[in-house]
Amino acid sequence: MPPIFPGVRENRGVSVQIHIEDGAPPYEQVRAQISEQARSGALPVGYRLPTVRGLAETLGLAANTVAKAYRALEADGVIETRGRNGTVIAAVGSTAEREVAAAAEVFAERVRRLGVGEEVGLAAVRDALRAAFRA
Known part of the structure; x- marks a missing residue:
């Protein structure tokens, strides 16, 4: 795993990095990185993602920011929410x-x-x- 530099935070379970200096909104960075990892196979179909609150806490983001990313990923068909069974990578x-x-x-x-x-x-x-x- 690459070192964390000032302005960069990452989650150790899912490889997501938020670049504070980047012009892209944090929710879009989360959405794009999870989407790319799902499409590349780095996150396999059925992989259980962290909860919204868990990922938000790990990345130092507001829960609403991660929830917005998850909603966009679900709308794109990248993830699916299975209620109490969590949120998983869908067969994209x-x-x-x-x-x-x-x-x-x-x-x-x-x-x-x-x-x-x-x-x-x-x-x-x-x-x-x-x-x-x-x-």
Whole structure:
């Protein structure tokens, strides 16, 4: 595990680091890091995440901040809450792929109705994806 530098806090169970100097809000940093670890397999399907309060305390964040990240992760299909059984990493591959396919179908139909053509639609998607992954 990398050393902790001033302005950086991390949780020892889940590898999440909050960079205070980073321009991204802390909830977004938590969301992005857990999402990436789930997609890469570093956090396997079924892995039980810390409670909202537990992770918030470990990271030195407000519980509402971690709760917001967990809500976003659940909306994205990355995690699922199982009541008293905790919050676990969901089988993201199939859920995420289905959502991407559904969004692509809606977009493709809109491009067709606008009559701008396939190349214009593909260029718009490439530009949007590049912008999203730079953020």
